Amino acid sequence: MFTGTQSWAFSTSPVLLSGSAVGGPMEAQGPLASSFDLLFDDLWMEQTSYENAQQRLMEEASALAIQKAHIFDEQVDFFISGDLINQMTPTNFAASTLQIPFLGTFNACATSMESVALAAAIIEASGANYILTGSSSHFSSAERQYRFPNEYGSQKPGTSQTTVTGAGCAMISKEGSGPIIKRATIGKIIDLGITDPFNMGAAMAPAAADTIITHLHDFQLPITYYDAVVTGDLGKVGRDICIQLLNDVKVSIAPNQFLDAGLMVYGPDQQVFAGGSGSACSAVVSFGHMLEQLQAKKVNRVLFVATGVLHSPLSIQQQKTMPAIAHAVAIENGSDE
Amino acid sequence: MSMKSKPPFPPTSTSYKQTEQAHETPRPILLNCIKAFLIGGTICVIGQCISLFYISFFDFTEETAGNPTIATLIFITMLVTGFGMYDKLGQFSGAGTAVPVTGFGNAVISSAIEHRTEGFILGVGANMFKLAGPVIVYGVFSAFLIALIKTVLQLLGVI
Numbered sequence: 001m002f003t004g005t006q007s008w009a010f011s012t013s014p015v016l017l018s019g020s021a022v023g024g025p026m027e028a029q030g031p032l033a034s035s036f037d038l039l040f041d042d043l044w045m046e047q048t049s050y051e052n053a054q055q056r057l058m059e060e061a062s063a064l065a066i067q068k069a070h071i072f073d074e075q076v077d078f079f080i081s082g083d084l085i086n087q088m089t090p091t092n093f094a095a096s097t098l099q100i101p102f103l104g105t106f107n108a109c110a111t112s113m114e115s116v117a118l119a120a121a122i123i124e125a126s127g128a129n130y131i132l133t134g135s136s137s138h139f140s141s142a143e144r145q146y147r148f149p150n151e152y153g154s155q156k157p158g159t160s161q162t163t164v165t166g167a168g169c170a171m172i173s174k175e176g177s178g179p180i181i182k183r184a185t186i187g188k189i190i191d192l193g194i195t196d197p198f199n200m201g202a203a204m205a206p207a208a209a210d211t212i213i214t215h216l217h218d219f220q221l222p223i224t225y226y227d228a229v230v231t232g233d234l235g236k237v238g239r240d241i242c243i244q245l246l247n248d249v250k251v252s253i254a255p256n257q258f259l260d261a262g263l264m265v266y267g268p269d270q271q272v273f274a275g276g277s278g279s280a281c282s283a284v285v286s287f288g289h290m291l292e293q294l295q296a297k298k299v300n301r302v303l304f305v306a307t308g309v310l311h312s313p314l315s316i317q318q319q320k321t322m323p324a325i326a327h328a329v330a331i332e333n334g335s336d337e
Numbered sequence: 338m339s340m341k342s343k344p345p346f347p348p349t350s351t352s353y354k355q356t357e358q359a360h361e362t363p364r365p366i367l368l369n370c371i372k373a374f375l376i377g378g379t380i381c382v383i384g385q386c387i388s389l390f391y392i393s394f395f396d397f398t399e400e401t402a403g404n405p406t407i408a409t410l411i412f413i414t415m416l417v418t419g420f421g422m423y424d425k426l427g428q429f430s431g432a433g434t435a436v437p438v439t440g441f442g443n444a445v446i447s448s449a450i451e452h453r454t455e456g457f458i459l460g461v462g463a464n465m466f467k468l469a470g471p472v473i474v475y476g477v478f479s480a481f482l483i484a485l486i487k488t489v490l491q492l493l494g495v496i
Contacts, residue, residue: 206347
């Protein structure tokens with residue numbers, strides 16, 4: 001049901017039936033390693049290109065999510081997914097392998113929650129019984145597309161972020177047991193003139209804050225209603241800015257409730273600059289670690305706010321600013337469980 | 338319950354710039370300069386040693402030793418880049434590894450390695466000078482301009 005200015009309230013309780021997270025070598029050394037279903041110790045993943053490796057990540061994550069949902073491949077009605085690589089070829093090829101009717105989505109690193117929100121809306125409208133959603137990214141394939149060749153010796157500033165190698169998938173279903181998708185807020189593009197592609201956190205922070213403020217307003221909820229707010233991949237710089245922006249409009253949140261996927265996925269001893277990023281970042285943290293926390297009832301109400309910067313290397317070279325977006329999805333444990 | 342009004346958001350780009358800059362991780366410029374000086378200097382010392390090696394053991398003079406020295410440095414860069422160490426060194430030393438000829442070598446070699454997956458012609462061949470191309474273009478162009486100025490001055494009898 002359309003609520004407020006840009007939100008949906010789901011009354012039919014679409015279920016987050018299962019989730020999967022697959023990662024690479026850096027993620028295997030991170031603090032969330034135990035929440036991954038599969039970890040590769042090599043960035044090539046037995047493939048001939050990094051793009052093929054990313055495709056494999058997506059295929060493994062999809063297969064795991066279907067397997068953990070205890071359903072057959074044929075039962076999945078739609079596959080909604082996307083990634084960062086030009087024309088989303090890793091996802092397209094994975095969809096070719098899966099042979100599930102496919103809707104491609106691109107909102108950069110906000111793709112994970114964009115897909116979940118769309119899947120929940122389709123299920124709410126009785127448009128499907130099972131929808132597989134997810135997103136993937138690969139450090140080396142993103143590096144070569146967005147920045148420099150992997151072996152090029154450039155010096156990254158402290159504000160830059162490190163693309164997560166991985167894929168996370170979620171099975172959204174009409175019925176079943178699991179956390180329930182309660183609400184979603186579709187974000188607007190917020191572009192406050194940031195032009196430095198090595199400072200994506202600063203570009204995304206106002207988008208995250210805008211979506212959070214709108215979400216709370218649309219549903220007339222205090223931020224304390226949620227046990228945790230998990231932002232996409234703001235990183236250290238973006239998270240600090242986002243907290244300040246929220247404070248500026250009297251939305252105060254305890255720092256331990258305001259989690260960021262980009263800061264959770266890597267440990268302080270790993271050289272990742274301001275934190276993780278990439279479309280897999282929020283996907284692996286949300287559908288891996290946070291889903292485990294929800295299933296274990298360690299948290300019961302979580303607002304996932306996936307954030308993405310929608311720039312391209314071309315737009316940066318043409319001196320355009322970096323438009324950013326954030327989508328929020330509220331996932332809660334049912335009261336009867 | 339009455340609807341609370343939505344707070345005014347987002348801020349203007351101008352006011353946001355201040356908020357954002359206050360949170361930016363500052364670049365450690367002095368430290369970066371020291372690291373660049375030490376590593377860049379070390380590369381130059383190695384280059385000087387190679388140069389002296391060619392002068393002492395082969396038939397090269399101070400003027401002709403330049404080319405084999407550069408070739409040797411680029412060959413070493415190729416190995417270091419290929420073994421995946423140059424990018425890590427580059428992160429540490431910044432301009433120290435970018436400015437010497439090894440930085441130019443690394444730009445060419447890393448691009449060549451990167452595009453191997455797209456084949457030898459449109460991959461390696463077309464992309465090899467993707468990063469180093471501007472150095473060649475503007476290097477040749479500035480050399481032309483300087484030569485032109487020198488010729489004009491010589492014709493005018495100034496030099």
